[in-house]
Amino acid sequence: MKIGLSSNGKDLDSTLDLRFGRCSYFIIYDIEKSDFESIENKGLTSEGGAGIAASQQLIDENVDVIITGKLGPNAFNIINKADIKVFKSEAISIKDAIEKYKKGELLELKESGPAHHGM
Amino acid sequence: MNIAVLSGKGGTGKTTVSTNLALALKSNYVDCDVEEPNGFLFLKPKIDEVEKVLVDYPYIDSNKCISCGSCVNACQFNALAKVNNDIMLFEKLCHSCGACEIACNHGALKYKKRKTGTIEKGKSKDINCARGVLDIGEPMAVPIINKLLDNLLEGLNIIDCPPGTSCNVVNALKYANGAILVTEPTKFGLHDLDMAVEVVKMFNIDYGIIINKDDGKENIIRKYCKENNIKIIGAIPYSKDIAEIYSKGEILYDDLNQKYIFDELAERIKKVIAWS
Numbered sequence: 401m402k403i404g405l406s407s408n409g410k411d412l413d414s415t416l417d418l419r420f421g422r423c424s425y426f427i428i429y430d431i432e433k434s435d436f437e438s439i440e441n442k443g444l445t446s447e448g449g450a451g452i453a454a455s456q457q458l459i460d461e462n463v464d465v466i467i468t469g470k471l472g473p474n475a476f477n478i479i480n481k482a483d484i485k486v487f488k489s490e491a492i493s494i495k496d497a498i499e500k501y502k503k504g505e506l507l508e509l510k511e512s513g514p515a516h517h518g519m
Numbered sequence: 520m521n522i523a524v525l526s527g528k529g530g531t532g533k534t535t536v537s538t539n540l541a542l543a544l545k546s547n548y549v550d551c552d553v554e555e556p557n558g559f560l561f562l563k564p565k566i567d568e569v570e571k572v573l574v575d576y577p578y579i580d581s582n583k584c585i586s587c588g589s590c591v592n593a594c595q596f597n598a599l600a601k602v603n604n605d606i607m608l609f610e611k612l613c614h615s616c617g618a619c620e621i622a623c624n625h626g627a628l629k630y631k632k633r634k635t636g637t638i639e640k641g642k643s644k645d646i647n648c649a650r651g652v653l654d655i656g657e658p659m660a661v662p663i664i665n666k667l668l669d670n671l672l673e674g675l676n677i678i679d680c681p682p683g684t685s686c687n688v689v690n691a692l693k694y695a696n697g698a699i700l701v702t703e704p705t706k707f708g709l710h711d712l713d714m715a716v717e718v719v720k721m722f723n724i725d726y727g728i729i730i731n732k733d734d735g736k737e738n739i740i741r742k743y744c745k746e747n748n749i750k751i752i753g754a755i756p757y758s759k760d761i762a763e764i765y766s767k768g769e770i771l772y773d774d775l776n777q778k779y780i781f782d783e784l785a786e787r788i789k790k791v792i793a794w795s
Contacts, residue, residue: 483603
């Protein structure tokens, strides 16, 4: 099972970026293998539709779960349609966010935040 | 001949200058600040022509679409996404570029039209007035601005531009033979004026500055113009009377105590901007 986390940096000690579409990196964490990789967020450099570009990237990475701070309406619609579950986290380390998720301490995000929040 | 009125900073007086100068010069008034066109609040023209602005957007024929995702890869504006063997469309992000239609090898993608705004035309005090109005919730102003400026009348057009230095302003400047930059003697006014000057320079057209809310002193705007060798067309004084007339939605040019300001500016413009 793979988790996609919005991140300020490329490793597990980085801080979770509360913005989804405009975060710098995504950490893709594989729970079974306890392994991860980091990818640059394509949404960061897009002029518009950052949340859509970021969502498409995580869908193509076949993640089952996303952990972030907030989702805009467009990203929310895509991710909902892709049957990916989204959990809300504070700006803590990626490592801690994964631990909290494993313990079931993160709340599921069931509605979108306002548009253009991360601009 | 088309003169663009722009500012960088918002609220410096583009519309005040544009509406009153249009009356002083007996020119056409064109409001292309389509996100908030407020020139008509002052000129109050009788509108006798309303036209819809339509833009293209892709329509996917689900009988022909095999969800290959070629259209998603071709789109540079993130208007399409592929999810669970389905293509999702975000029509407001579409720039109508046509790439998705070309990329689709299955003839599943065609363009349809949808309305994103209107063009309104009318007359006020014997001058022709036109404006574009972007529909609420629509993000893209450029198609409205283009439609408005592609259909300019002959003669002199004063083009009231949007604030800032974004695509919308750059697009309006493409149609201009000269530019008036309206500013105010504040740090914000100066900062954004400097950016607007950089944009106008790219177009190689004559331009000059009008200082609004001017204190008449050797202020930061005058200093900037002197240092950068930029011509000052004139100034509108910092005055309670002017603010009062403006706040009632009235025209300064109709007030006998203010009319001369714009008559003088009109004369000066002809000396700063090559007249044709």
